[in-house]
Amino acid sequence: MVEIKDGRIISAVISQCLTRYSCSWIAPLVPQITARQSADVDVVSGATQSSNALYYAVLQALAQAK
Amino acid sequence: MDAGYVRSVASMGTMVTVRVIGHGTSQRARRERTHAVDRAIAWFARVEAVCSRFDAQSELRRLSTRIGDAVPVSAMLFEAVQFALAVADVTQGAFDPTVGHRMEAHGFNRAYQTGEVAASGIEAADDVSYRDVTLDAAARSITLHRPLVLDLGAVAKGLAVDMASRELAPLADFLIDAGGDVFVGGHNADGAAWSVGIRHPRDATQLLETVRLSDAAMCTSGDYERPGHIVQVTTRETARAVASATVVAPSAMVADALATAAFVLGPIDGISMLEDHDVQGMLVTTTLDRFTTRGWAHD
Numbered sequence: 098m099v100e101i102k103d104g105r106i107i108s109a110v111i112s113q114c115l116t117r118y119s120c121s122w123i124a125p126l127v128p129q130i131t132a133r134q135s136a137d138v139d140v141v142s143g144a145t146q147s148s149n150a151l152y153y154a155v156l157q158a159l160a161q162a163k
Numbered sequence: 164m165d166a167g168y169v170r171s172v173a174s175m176g177t178m179v180t181v182r183v184i185g186h187g188t189s190q191r192a193r194r195e196r197t198h199a200v201d202r203a204i205a206w207f208a209r210v211e212a213v214c215s216r217f218d219a220q221s222e223l224r225r226l227s228t229r230i231g232d233a234v235p236v237s238a239m240l241f242e243a244v245q246f247a248l249a250v251a252d253v254t255q256g257a258f259d260p261t262v263g264h265r266m267e268a269h270g271f272n273r274a275y276q277t278g279e280v281a282a283s284g285i286e287a288a289d290d291v292s293y294r295d296v297t298l299d300a301a302a303r304s305i306t307l308h309r310p311l312v313l314d315l316g317a318v319a320k321g322l323a324v325d326m327a328s329r330e331l332a333p334l335a336d337f338l339i340d341a342g343g344d345v346f347v348g349g350h351n352a353d354g355a356a357w358s359v360g361i362r363h364p365r366d367a368t369q370l371l372e373t374v375r376l377s378d379a380a381m382c383t384s385g386d387y388e389r390p391g392h393i394v395q396v397t398t399r400e401t402a403r404a405v406a407s408a409t410v411v412a413p414s415a416m417v418a419d420a421l422a423t424a425a426f427v428l429g430p431i432d433g434i435s436m437l438e439d440h441d442v443q444g445m446l447v448t449t450t451l452d453r454f455t456t457r458g459w460a461h462d
Contacts (some may be wrong), residue, residue, distance in 0.1 A: 138373055139347070139359070140357065140358075142344070142381045142382065143385060143407075
């Protein structure tokens, strides 16, 4: 779940573990996203990413905030 | 920016996202868009039910219990295995779908949904290879000549993306992202070719490059998200020279399989193999040197 206020991400939390990785494995990614504040490409190609769940949660939240 | 109509589901061990631009002005258009996305997303569960190595009830796993018999299989499994064997052949086994038991030995034996160990229990000899699998197209059957574990991990997701892209093709402008396996149709919300970033293999917050694509797939094999998950067959060591292999092709199944093969082959042979197949690609070594095919263009 990603919360947006005044166009800035104020929190990003994985509400549910959808992958075989534990939530604690994903958690360190969260500060990177708040620091980056960016969704400057349409999509990113990479090796199978659990973090994509978070990436798209951010992307959707940003889109809805606009 | 109009983000379009977006839907995400968890499937095939990752997050699958479909985005469609336009088709939102009338109720009828929206209904057709919804139905097309429903059909596109349904392919992921359908392909997984057939091709999963982690589900003992999958058609693939049931096939793995029959040694020496010509087993009639579904069209989907036949196509997937036929393609995997073809890529194994053209890459002289650098890509090999019979690595399943080595994947298990490397610890890739847990079902992502439950975290439970889902190993096949099959004892495969060290020297099994794709040559121990034969196909009969007329009978649509597959024969495993020795005990082995087929792994369609580098094929199945691409296949699902390709099937999904066919469902969405009438909508023209769309994007499918299956955990970094990407297919883009038409244009983005700005009417431009989609911008597809390639993740930096050592810094998840950085992109290596951005490529503009339309009606094409891009897939990346990397050593980062699931370290050591690409097993090199020739030396039986985890391939380490390449940190990230990205391929652009008309089909996600092709892009995914060739990215995996290029990853294993290494930067020189990998690029040469990609050029032989008329696809575009970029390999990044563990020392972050970049190797690209002729004609590779990025923003």
